[in-house]
Amino acid sequence: MTSFFVNGKQVQVDVDPSTPLLWVLRESLGMTGTKFGCGMALCGACTVHLEGKAIRSCVAPVSRVEGKRVTTIEGLSANLTHPLQRAWIELDVPQCGYCQSGQIMSAAVLLAENPKPTDKDIDDAMGGNICRCGTYSRIRRAIHKAAELVSEGRAK
Amino acid sequence: MSAPTMVGRREFIRTGAAIGGGLLVSLYAPLPDGSSSALAAEEKGIALNAFVRIGTDESVTVISAHSEMGQGIYTSLPMLLNEELQADWSKIRVEAAPVDKVYNHPVFGMQMTGGSTTSPAEWERYRKMGATARVMLVETAATKWGVEPSTCRVENGSVIHAATNKRATYGSLANAAAQLTPPANVPLKNPKDFTLVGKPTRRLDTPSKTNGSAQFGLDVIVPGMLTAVVARPPVFGGKVAKLDATEALKVPGVKTVQQIPSGVAVIAEHFWPAKLGREKLVIEWDLGPNAGLSTEKMLHDFAETALKPGAIAKKTGDPEAALKTAAKTITAEYDVPYLAHAMMEPLNCVVDLRSDSCEIWTGTQFETVDRANAAQAAALPPDRVQIHTTLLGGGFGRRANPNSDFVVEAVHVAKAAKAPVKVVWTREDDMRGGWYRPMWHDRFVAGLDANGDPIAWTHTIVGQSIMQGTLFEAFAIKDGIDSTSVEGAADVLYGMPNLQVDLHTPKIGVPVQWWRSVGHSHTGFSVEAFFDEVAHAGGKDPYELRRKLLANQPRMKAVLELAAQKANWGSKLPPGVGRGIATHFSFDSYVAQVVEASVEKGEVKVHRVVCAVDCGLVINPDTVRAQMEGGIIFGLTAALKTEITLKDGRVEQSNFHDYQMLRIFESPEIEVHIVPSGGNPTGVGEPGVPPVAPALANAIFAVTGKRVRRLPIRASDLA
Numbered sequence: 001m002t003s004f005f006v007n008g009k010q011v012q013v014d015v016d017p018s019t020p021l022l023w024v025l026r027e028s029l030g031m032t033g034t035k036f037g038c039g040m041a042l043c044g045a046c047t048v049h050l051e052g053k054a055i056r057s058c059v060a061p062v063s064r065v066e067g068k069r070v071t072t073i074e075g076l077s078a079n080l081t082h083p084l085q086r087a088w089i090e091l092d093v094p095q096c097g098y099c100q101s102g103q104i105m106s107a108a109v110l111l112a113e114n115p116k117p118t119d120k121d122i123d124d125a126m127g128g129n130i131c132r133c134g135t136y137s138r139i140r141r142a143i144h145k146a147a148e149l150v151s152e153g154r155a156k
Numbered sequence: 157m158s159a160p161t162m163v164g165r166r167e168f169i170r171t172g173a174a175i176g177g178g179l180l181v182s183l184y185a186p187l188p189d190g191s192s193s194a195l196a197a198e199e200k201g202i203a204l205n206a207f208v209r210i211g212t213d214e215s216v217t218v219i220s221a222h223s224e225m226g227q228g229i230y231t232s233l234p235m236l237l238n239e240e241l242q243a244d245w246s247k248i249r250v251e252a253a254p255v256d257k258v259y260n261h262p263v264f265g266m267q268m269t270g271g272s273t274t275s276p277a278e279w280e281r282y283r284k285m286g287a288t289a290r291v292m293l294v295e296t297a298a299t300k301w302g303v304e305p306s307t308c309r310v311e312n313g314s315v316i317h318a319a320t321n322k323r324a325t326y327g328s329l330a331n332a333a334a335q336l337t338p339p340a341n342v343p344l345k346n347p348k349d350f351t352l353v354g355k356p357t358r359r360l361d362t363p364s365k366t367n368g369s370a371q372f373g374l375d376v377i378v379p380g381m382l383t384a385v386v387a388r389p390p391v392f393g394g395k396v397a398k399l400d401a402t403e404a405l406k407v408p409g410v411k412t413v414q415q416i417p418s419g420v421a422v423i424a425e426h427f428w429p430a431k432l433g434r435e436k437l438v439i440e441w442d443l444g445p446n447a448g449l450s451t452e453k454m455l456h457d458f459a460e461t462a463l464k465p466g467a468i469a470k471k472t473g474d475p476e477a478a479l480k481t482a483a484k485t486i487t488a489e490y491d492v493p494y495l496a497h498a499m500m501e502p503l504n505c506v507v508d509l510r511s512d513s514c515e516i517w518t519g520t521q522f523e524t525v526d527r528a529n530a531a532q533a534a535a536l537p538p539d540r541v542q543i544h545t546t547l548l549g550g551g552f553g554r555r556a557n558p559n560s561d562f563v564v565e566a567v568h569v570a571k572a573a574k575a576p577v578k579v580v581w582t583r584e585d586d587m588r589g590g591w592y593r594p595m596w597h598d599r600f601v602a603g604l605d606a607n608g609d610p611i612a613w614t615h616t617i618v619g620q621s622i623m624q625g626t627l628f629e630a631f632a633i634k635d636g637i638d639s640t641s642v643e644g645a646a647d648v649l650y651g652m653p654n655l656q657v658d659l660h661t662p663k664i665g666v667p668v669q670w671w672r673s674v675g676h677s678h679t680g681f682s683v684e685a686f687f688d689e690v691a692h693a694g695g696k697d698p699y700e701l702r703r704k705l706l707a708n709q710p711r712m713k714a715v716l717e718l719a720a721q722k723a724n725w726g727s728k729l730p731p732g733v734g735r736g737i738a739t740h741f742s743f744d745s746y747v748a749q750v751v752e753a754s755v756e757k758g759e760v761k762v763h764r765v766v767c768a769v770d771c772g773l774v775i776n777p778d779t780v781r782a783q784m785e786g787g788i789i790f791g792l793t794a795a796l797k798t799e800i801t802l803k804d805g806r807v808e809q810s811n812f813h814d815y816q817m818l819r820i821f822e823s824p825e826i827e828v829h830i831v832p833s834g835g836n837p838t839g840v841g842e843p844g845v846p847p848v849a850p851a852l853a854n855a856i857f858a859v860t861g862k863r864v865r866r867l868p869i870r871a872s873d874l875a
Contacts, residue, residue, distance in 0.1 A: 016408065019428045027383070027426045032375035033368015035549070036427075037500050038583040042812035045500060073368035085366040092358055092778055095786055096226030097365030098372060098500040098549030123821035130812060132500045132550050133226045134789025135782070136823035 004065045006031070007075025017063035021055075022046045024062045025072060033073040033101050037130070044129030047102035048072045054109040056128075073101035076108065083153070084108055087145035095133035103129045107143050116147055202330040204292055205338060206258045207285035208237060214313060214327035216243040218250050221259035222278070223269040223521050224361060225551035226786070227841045228779035231359045232275055233282050235775055239353045240286030240345065243326055244313035250360055252545040255523045266524035270556045270670070272743035272839025275775055279837050280344070287342040289333075296333040297324045347773060347834075356778040361547070373519040373546045374504045374580065381506065381576040382411060384569045385430045385585070388419040391443045391805035392590055392665050396420060398440035404433040413437070414572035418561075421569045427580050446665035447805040451595060454664065455491060458597035458618040462489065466616055466658035467636040470646035473654035475603075478612035482603025485612075486693045489600075490682040491866040493799035495593040495671055496815060501549020502586040505566035508576040509534055514541045518563060519548035521556035525627070529560035533567040552790070553670040557591060558626035587815055588807040592800055593671030594620040598645075598682035603654075608694025610705075612654040615645050615683070620668045621661045636661070640670070644679030644846065649712050649741050650687070650705035666802065672790055673845040676742040680846025681795075681853070681867065684738035688854040689863065698854065699725050699737050711770050712739055715831055716748040719768035722829055723750035732756070733763060734859025738851040743839025745771040746831075749788070751824075751851040755860050758871025760796060762824040762852060770831040772838040777830060780840050784828040787844020793818040795849035797868050 003012045006029065013028045020039075025031045025048070034057055037045030041056035048057045049071040050064075076082045080089065084104050087093075094100045103126065110117055110125040117125065122143050131139070201209040201217060209217040218237050224230040230250040238248060253259040259267045262277045290310055297315035298305040301322050308317050313326045347353070364370040389395065399420055401413035409429030414421050420437060424430035479485060506517040507530075514534045520526050523543050531538040548555055557563075566579040581589065596619040603612035622640055623632035632639055637659055646657040671677060691698040699720050706713040716739050720726075729735060732754045739748040752764040767784045774780055797816045801808045809815040853864035862874050 015426075016428065019426075023426060023428045026375075027428075030377060031368070032371070032377070035372075035500070036374060036502070036580075038812050040583070040811050040813070043500065043583075043817075076367065080363055080367055085363075088366045089358070089362050092362055092782065094226075094359070094362055094365035095228070095782060096224075096500065096548060096550045097361065097370050100365050101368050104366060126820045130500065130817045130819065132498060132552075132790075132817060134786035134793075134818070134823070136789065136818075136820040137785060137826050138782075139820060 002062050002066055004067060005069045007071055013062065015062060018061050020058050021048070021060045021062050021065055021070065022057040025057065031072055031074055035098055035101055037099065037102070043099070044106060045099050045102040047105040047129065049105060049109060052109070052112065054106050073105060076104065082108070083146040083149035084111065084142070086149055087142040091138050091142045091145060093135050093138040093142050095135055099129060099131045103131065103139055107139070107146070110143065111146060111150065115150055117143060202334040204289040204330070204334060205285050207282060208241065208289050210289070210326050210330040212327045212330060214244065214247050214325055216241070216248050216326070218248060219253045220250050221253045221267060222274045223252070223519065223545050223548055223551065225269065225519070225521065225548035225555070227783060228359055228776060229269070229274050230361050231357060232775045232779060233278060234360065235352050235357055236278065236282035237286035239350055240283045241290050242310045242312065245352070247313060248360065255527050255543045260524065268524060268556060269521040269551070270553065272842040275837040275840065276744065283344050284342060287344055288338050291339050291342050292333040292336050293326055293329045295336060296329045300324070300332070353775050354773070354777070357776050370547055372501050372549045373506070373517060374501055374549070376506045376517040376546060376578065378506055378508055378517070378576040381578055382423050382425060382573050383427045383430050384421050384423040384573065384577050384579045385427070385434050385582065386416070386419045386421050386565060386569065386579065387434050387437050387439060388585065388589070389441050389443070391441070391449075392446045392667060393444040395442045395444065396439055397442040400438040403436035403438070407433040407436060412572065416565065416568040416572060418565045418568070421572055423569065423573045423577060430580070431582065443805060449665060449802045449805040451494065451801045452803070454595060455597070457662070458595070459489060461618045461660045461662065462597055462599035462616045464660070466618070466660040468656065468658050469637045469642040470655065470657040472652065475612045475614050475654040475656040478654035479601065479603040479614070482611060483606045484604045484693060485601060486604070486689060487599070487601045488686055488689055488863070488865060490598040490685065492596050492678045492681060493801065493867065494595045494666065495794060495798055496587050496800050496809075497550070497552040497554035497671055498587065498815060498817065499548070499550030499552060499554060502583055503554070503562040503581040503589065504579060505562050506576065506578045507566045507570035509567060509570040512536070512540060514567065515544070516541065516563060516566070517544045517546060519546045519551070519555055520563065521548070521551050521553070522560065525558065526560040526563045529564050530567050533564045552672040553674070554591060557669065558628070561589070561591065583812070584810045587810055590667035591669040592666065593677055594622060594668040596678040598678065600682070600686045602686070602690045604690070604694045608696055610652060610690050610694065613652045614656045616658050616660070617642060617645060618660040618662065619678070620664055620666070622668050622670055622674070624661070640675040642679070643675040644740060644742060645683055647741070648683055649709045650702070651708055652705070672787070673742060673842040676740060676842070676846040677794070680738070680740040680742070681849040684740060684847060684850030685853045685864065688736070688850070688857065702737070702739060711833070712741060712746045712748070715739065715746045715768045715770050718829055718831060719748035719750050719766055722768065722827060723752070723766040725750065732859065734855040734857070736851045736854025736856070736858055738847040738854060740843070740846040742843045742846055745769060745838040745840065745843040747784075747843045747847050749847040749851045751848065751855045753852055753855040753859065755856060755874055758874050760852070760856065760869055760874070762792060762822070764825045764827070765848060765851070766827045766829070767844065768829045768831060769843065770833045771840050771843070772833050772835045774830060775837055780830055781828040783840045784844040785826045787842065788826055788848045789818055789823055791845040791848035792852065795852050795867055795869060796822070799868055
């Protein structure tokens with residue numbers, strides 16, 4: 001039995017402890033917002049937060065998260081109010097959308113650590129997330145936009 | 157803040173009368189807020205025709221006959237329909253159509269999504285459906301009020317009779333309207349009166365793609381479902397000679413291991429045990445005739461073949477004679493590799509096979525073909541097979557497989573599983589699964605006159621046919637020429653007095669298929685890169701020579717001029733940066749691109765891409781921009797990164813470490829300019845791809861003096 005927290009709620013799963021967190025989220029917990037892309041931490045589609053840091057859940061055995069706090073795309077906001085979600089919607093970033101959970105989760109850690117990222121900061125932080133549809137220029141713009149929304153929110 | 161539900165997604169199986177006849181069984185997952193809009197709509201909705209359903213709650217559900225794979229069709233089709241219906245745009249939802257002939261592609265006569273054809277093909281039908289529904293709603297209101305329909309108007313989801321100050325919402329009229337006989341030949345708006353079509357409109361699917369609720373094939377959960385992975389032969393066409401599953405069956409969670417036509421299925425409770433089980437299989441393969449395949453040898457063979465004359469695809473004038481009189485001739489050979497589609501969502505398919513029915517959930521571009529092939533595999537009549545098309549995590553052609561490989565295999569797995577089953581392809585399975593863009597070799601000889609103008613152009617193409625052996629063969633192959641092998645070459649727009657394009661079509665055991673922009677993905681590169689060589693050989697500016705030879709092609713000329721103007725063609729660039737230009741006509745659209753790039757120690761950096769496009773009447777300008785942006789990144793990935801190679805019959809690449817995608821730090825600034833145009837909409841999903849590789853190659857020549865004649869671009873070729 002492995003016990004940990006997902007989006008603030010405690011969960012217990014009875015799986016082989018070597019099972020990657022990705023499959024526990026998707027199959028044991030039915031939370032399919034986190035995606036399978038490569039299984040080798042090469043594409044970032046499976047990005048979630050572990051104690052606030054971005055990790056690739058496809059290579060993180062569930063034993064690694066025992067007792068810890070995991071945040072997934074489903075837990076980013078209750079109703080699309082996270083600045084990144086608002087920016088993504090405003091700029092219509094997604095095309096097929098499959099990689100976007102991972103993109104947004106990577107961007108969320110970037111913004112939490114660096115509220116005013118430059119293009120270079122964005123390129124560095126987002127380099128592990130592949131988008132086959134090629135939405136990169138919009139991702140860059142949307143992260144800048146989200147940073148603006150955050151600072152406007154603070155100014156209020 | 158309420159946390160999302162922690163139980164697995166609940167699913168509701170709904171049974172009801174299908175729009176196109178027969179029984180429709182549908183699975184709807186609730187939204188994260190716990191509601192289920194699709195369910196509610198089905199309970200309350202009234203179908204006014206097969207393409208739109210209006211709910212008493214004012215919801216308007218547009219039924220999409222085409223798959224959403226990122227190209228934005230789940231927004232463009234509702235825009236077309238609502239241009240005429242004039243419902244409240246905020247109430248519009250989209251649902252994938254079931255498989256039914258009413259949803260057949262108006263041109264291709266089968267239900268499918270591909271060839272950048274949805275907007276061109278549906279441009280009238282969806283507007284007609286919207287207009288038909290509107291006329292029925294107006295008639296219903298007018299009858300109720302005892303007034304002439306012509307005295308009513310509609311606005312934002314209501315019918316209004318101004319003289320008597322009456323107003324009724326569509327939802328309140330829908331029940332009665334559904335009783336009417338739909339009118340024939342409803343008139344459509346003149347495009348100049350459009351209020352929605354042509355305006356930048358936010359995609360309807362974006363919110364669901366930012367909170368994890370968008371449902372792709374891999375996300376489908378059916379009660380009681382098992383998960384399977386398949387061990388497929390290491391060489392195309394191989395067969396299982398001997399199987400020992402003893403150790404695999406010992407993995408906790410593995411239910412069964414079964415041989416199926418495409419390999420060995422490991423069927424388990426979940427993905428992870430299935431994958432672990434597969435690793436424990438001991439299989440001896442009979443590799444078959446393809447065990448000796450080598451792309452290195454093919455490269456050599458193709459080049460030899462290209463020296464011989466092929467089947468003539470196009471001949472204008474007398475190129476042979478013109479070459480003899482030429483003041484100067486130049487020859488060049490180009491090579492491009494096999495390419496995998498590499499959609500971010502690997503292939504997958506869920507099948508629930510019963511004794512008298514087969515229900516399939518998958519992201520597919522090819523519903524009619526898949527249903528026929530699945531029915532055959534299930535030994536059921538096609539009308540007993542239903543396909544639920546989910547969102548596609550990328551398609552690029554791979555999910556329109558002529559053999560329905562990933563669907564048929566899943567039916568076989570379901571037979572073996574004796575339970576609903578999801579077949580998951582790992583990235584490695586997907587990448588090594590074949591159905592690639594073919595490898596191509598292009599050989600050119602051009603002759604120039606004393607002024608440096610081209611007077612002869614011959615182009616010999618060598619590569620596999622994607623149509624041979626498919627149900628499209630009769631339609632696509634004429635006199636030994638697969639039209640998709642020579643598209644973009646035989647129909648080149650430049651005025652060439654003496655032109656010949658010929659084709660060799662070797663038969664090779666590597667399965668090949670359409671890949672975003674199809675034949676144009678290689679001819680765009682070779683023709684436009686060689687054109688640059690011809691221009692330089694004749695001492696001409698490559699932009700000016702293009703302009704001159706496009707004198708009779710006003711739309712392409714305008715696109716070329718716009719791209720050049722926006723990119724300041726001819727202006728000074730920073731030292732070390734080169735500029736290249738290319739045009740390409742494909743899917744009835746005209747595209748020109750200018751690339752600015754530099755090369756440092758063999759490493760190419762693309763700084764900027766300026767793109768101009770004429771795609772006829774634009775439905776959603778932001779979608780056109782997005783598709784050009786995405787097409788450019790897709791094309792640059794092929795130019796700079798990817799190749800599938802074979803050695804001893806085995807594919808050498810397996811995942812994103814050895815089949816690398818362009819990443820954000822390599823992605824240039826992209827500017828898209830849309831030429832105001834009229835006429836019907838033309839293709840958008842693919843035409844952005846072909847020009848970028850040659851524009852980049854030409855930019856590299858401008859800055860290094862080195863010609864790029866093979867893709868992907870290698871540092872060793874630039875040294």
